[in-house]
Amino acid sequence: CRDVVPVYHAIDILTSASLFGEGFPNVIGEAMACGLPCVVTDAGDSAAVVGDTGIVVPRADAGALAAGWRRALARGQVPPGPDPRRRIETEFSVERLVVRTEAALAALVASPGRQAA
Secondary structure, three states, X not given: OOOOHHHHHOOOOEEEOOOOOOOOOHHHHHHHHOOOOEEXXXXXXXXXXXXXXXXXXXXXXXXXXXXXXXXXXXXXXXXXXXXXXXXXXXXXXXXXXXXXXXXXXXXXXXXXXXXXX
């Protein structure tokens, strides 16, 4: 699908029910960028991506997943509190990535146990 925005706009709640996870689940970031509430399992970085804008449930727990959907539906399409789109814009922008990468590399270079190449 070349244009996923209309697809995301047709969804009420994005769910990622992963058992294992991935580094940065793009589908969650894309849905949040479209303003969708997300219900995700605590796998990989899903919980870190949604932060307090989504609902995080334990892996392999169908009852908890169903309860998460009920909570999301009770909130309405736009959850109260932090906006998923704003979180993606502020926490996961390219600029923020560069700042965090530079900080991590600087900390690595400055570490006392570092060996010269």
